[in-house]
Amino acid sequence: MAKRTIVKLPGDGIGRNVLEAAIRVLEAAGFEADYVEGDIGWEFWKKEGNPLPERTTDLIEKHKIALFGAITSKPKDEATEELAPELQNKGLVYSSPIVGLRQHFGLDICQRPCRTYKGNPLNFIRRGADGKIEEPQINTVIFRQNTEGLYGGVEWSNPDDQVYNALMTHPKFKKNFGKTPREELAISTRIFTKKATERILRAAFEYAKEFGFESVTVCEKPNVIRETSGMMYKMALEMQKKDYPDIWVKNTNIDAQMMWMTKNPEDYGVLVAGNMFVDIASDGFAGLIGGLGFACSAQFNPDSGIGVFEPTHGSAPKYAEYNTSIVNSIAMIESACMMLDYIKEYDTAKKIRKAIATVIEEGKVRTYDMLKMRGKPDVVEKGAASTDQMADEIIAKL
């Protein structure tokens, strides 16, 4: 079989460190691939005025599979200030390249599993009715609609006549905002389409069916956000009735979900929602299994087959300046395992996950977050494993 080519997108800050560590683990596990590097991130914004150059999307288009570290994003005005002098005043406006990547390739299905690792000192614990400490086993797989909703980018400040007049046709806008001066208005839309909603729900139900989950939780807010959340919930009920009679549909509101999450997280299997609410819920669930050092994700387009695999954490710029990288590489390595599953290299993924589980359970090698230290440059001196040492230990277990 021809060797596969994987596009590696290190991006910014610690993205580079964790990605290199993950590739070493993949190689040690016997996964054979060539890697080509794609340019993405802050450096390219500053130099070229584009954090996602076309040559990068071309590479991904060609090879289909990408491993992504993390990027740095900054607010609009700060971004403009950092542009190279020759690019100033050209009307360039920064927007996040990872959001851009999702939209460019229609990577509308995002999957974020949150599973408890045995022996992880960061696991969520609670007190049971008998006063004893309980450590619930969390096995929640979260499906995020990845391209629409509040992250769709349809926004205005001081909207022009056309937009303003259209909004004024809505009685609630007219009543509640009609007297506000236009230049004091900032508007972000939350657009859901039936097609994308159907696709994310289908992905969630199919996953629940394949892996034997008894429920799919729709985590929106249909009682208040009637049009978008309401549509998703209604479509979920219809889909369940028609195609998944054995799966139970639960309806939770995002706010209540954040409370249920710490009361009875073990009750949630597959969870699905729009872009923003899942971003909230998945960080919440990630906190129960150890935080950003453990939170992995896959995003893909089932039609084109293009998939991008990344930890959910960002570039943690402060830590990127340390001589030795201290952040936990497990989130990135787990994301690489999701890539392996996606390309049906199940055995290699299983092998790596087993090695990770062994390292965590043994507890001899732990990064600073697992030791509940504050992230400082001297944590390695104080006994924490570095990004690379964690990867080395996983490799040793392979």
Ligand code: NAI
């Ligand atoms: P962040 O995820 O980069 O870091 C927040 C904190 O989480 C860190 O200070 C650290 O304490 C902890 N952390 C993150 N990754 C860790 C790891 N692997 N191991 C242990 N601890 C870890 O989020 P922050 O500080 O809000 O954003 C920094 C930059 O990253 C911003 O420019 C932001 O826009 C960007 N970002 C990019 C994302 C992406 O590339 N997909 C996602 C989130 C943020």
Ligand code: MG
């Ligand atoms: Mg997030």
